[in-house]
Amino acid sequence: MKLILALLLLSLPAVSDAAIPLKATPDKGAVTFLxxxxxxxxxxxxxxxxxxxxxxxxxxxLKGSAEFEIAKLDTGINLRNEHMKDKYLLVKExxxxxxxxxxAPLDATFATTLSNAGEKPFKGKLxxxxxxxxxxxxxxxxDGLVKANFEIKLTKFGIELPSYLGITVxxxxxxxxxxxxxxx
Amino acid sequence: MVFLLAFLFSAPAHAFPEMVRxxxxxxxxxxxxxxxxxLLTEYGRGMASEVLSTWNYENESLFxxxxxxxxxxxxxxxxxxxxxVLQVHREDRSVREGRxxxxxxxxxxxxxxxxxxxxxxxxxxxxxxxxxxxxxxxxLLANATxxxxxxxxxxxxxxxxxxxxxxxxxxxALGFGYDSERNTLEAHWNGEEWHGAFSASQSRLQSRIGExxxxxxxxxxxxxxxxxxxxxxxxxxxSDRQKRWLGSLHGIFGFTKHLYLLSEVVLQSKKxxxxxxxxxxxxxxxxxxxxxxxxxxHLLALEEFSKSNLKATKTQFVSFGAGxxxxxxxxxxxELTLNQRKNLQTSREFEDYAYLTLHYYL
Numbered sequence: 001m002k003l004i005l006a007l008l009l010l011s012l013p014a015v016s017d018a019a020i021p022l023k024a025t026p027d028k029g030a031v032t033f034l035x036x037x038x039x040x041x042x043x044x045x046x047x048x049x050x051x052x053x054x055x056x057x058x059x060x061x062l063k064g065s066a067e068f069e070i071a072k073l074d075t076g077i078n079l080r081n082e083h084m085k086d087k088y089l090l091v092k093e094x095x096x097x098x099x100x101x102x103x104a105p106l107d108a109t110f111a112t113t114l115s116n117a118g119e120k121p122f123k124g125k126l127x128x129x130x131x132x133x134x135x136x137x138x139x140x141x142x143d144g145l146v147k148a149n150f151e152i153k154l155t156k157f158g159i160e161l162p163s164y165l166g167i168t169v170x171x172x173x174x175x176x177x178x179x180x181x182x183x184x
Numbered sequence: 185m186v187f188l189l190a191f192l193f194s195a196p197a198h199a200f201p202e203m204v205r206x207x208x209x210x211x212x213x214x215x216x217x218x219x220x221x222x223l224l225t226e227y228g229r230g231m232a233s234e235v236l237s238t239w240n241y242e243n244e245s246l247f248x249x250x251x252x253x254x255x256x257x258x259x260x261x262x263x264x265x266x267x268x269v270l271q272v273h274r275e276d277r278s279v280r281e282g283r284x285x286x287x288x289x290x291x292x293x294x295x296x297x298x299x300x301x302x303x304x305x306x307x308x309x310x311x312x313x314x315x316x317x318x319x320x321x322x323x324l325l326a327n328a329t330x331x332x333x334x335x336x337x338x339x340x341x342x343x344x345x346x347x348x349x350x351x352x353x354x355x356x357a358l359g360f361g362y363d364s365e366r367n368t369l370e371a372h373w374n375g376e377e378w379h380g381a382f383s384a385s386q387s388r389l390q391s392r393i394g395e396x397x398x399x400x401x402x403x404x405x406x407x408x409x410x411x412x413x414x415x416x417x418x419x420x421x422x423s424d425r426q427k428r429w430l431g432s433l434h435g436i437f438g439f440t441k442h443l444y445l446l447s448e449v450v451l452q453s454k455k456x457x458x459x460x461x462x463x464x465x466x467x468x469x470x471x472x473x474x475x476x477x478x479x480x481x482h483l484l485a486l487e488e489f490s491k492s493n494l495k496a497t498k499t500q501f502v503s504f505g506a507g508x509x510x511x512x513x514x515x516x517x518x519e520l521t522l523n524q525r526k527n528l529q530t531s532r533e534f535e536d537y538a539y540l541t542l543h544y545y546l
Contacts, residue, residue: 037213039327041374042207042209044207077234165229166225167213
């Protein structure tokens, strides 16, 4: 009997290490950013519906990537949207941004709860305007809803600092991604 | 006389603090003045088309509707100006009267040299609706850093909410209404989450204030969620006639892109020197709800209250109203409000008022 129990216990890590396929659909979740216009500290909030992605939870890591259609972003002012998409992000040539996770630790219980305890750091690669750069930030996961926050430097992606009628956008832009993950 | 007092002292400044609902947390995105109002920045003119107005064509919001090509105006020069007129109608059981008032008629220009900008506004309507050749305000503004500004000149010091409706109790009744610009030295700190301002000022006997008040003010505002702005202000002033202290709590709340509230409550504690009298405490309040039903068209709900002496019921003033505000095209602003007002100093009954304001800026 003891031998059977021992064998069962030994087999548990193998079960939890099994890859769990997860998906995120664009109709749920959200991608938002906050940029600051200087010198008057004007806040520019951009928002859009979510990203589409495929992930796996395996070996205590969340792996995979999500893609996002930049044309969906809305800053609340039409002219500003036009400038952002056509002049600075060149959406026609580079319609999507892609975030690939390289290090996103998961709790051992994630496989059953789709939740992590507290906030954890993550690392990834972001492809934007045809350039890929490493990014790092923090993320939380609760009941399958993953919320990630990170900051990007516009010039690192070859994006000229947007400027309009005396207001210039600061180089660092805060990005927040909400991905509701579902088991496939 | 009350009728005249109520409206002659109404007037200028066209600050739009409700723009905070579009995340414009500091006034100097759109105005040269860190307090808001007056000369528009290039960006402010752009937003008049993009955010404020129902219709527009390309470059319409520029000076003189773009009739002068921007490249023909030196980059360092900024020119503007305002014409604002008011038609008031008042009615109660015994009186029915109307009055046309030229509230504002001025040209304003600014010249920037390095980090310093010099601004002056010229032209002042008198009680006969004629324009007197007089400077209404002028100042030197120095940008010490991206966030720190100093200003010196004849201006309204920072205190409470600088709204265009100068007849509200928190402005006019406390000496911040029409023609109350003072000789002022002020400092502003415009941060991402905070705005702070300090001023030292002296009013002029020749102004509508009619006394020489030396005052210091301090203001601190915090931005929440980039759509709400809540602030505290204090004012300590002394003239030959009286000594007073003011404390203000104000808020600008952008609940959604369409729904907003401007509100302020001020407490005043004053002691007359001549003739000597007991200390008086008073309260002053205004609230203005707005809902933008379609771009440039706003429905308004207004309320005002004041009691200049909390111990004397007859010093109470109450006003309720509703109205509409329309920015049809850049340069134009129309506002119609219907109000019921009761001033216990003059009557125990409500009186009906209608105000139609037309504002055109160059």
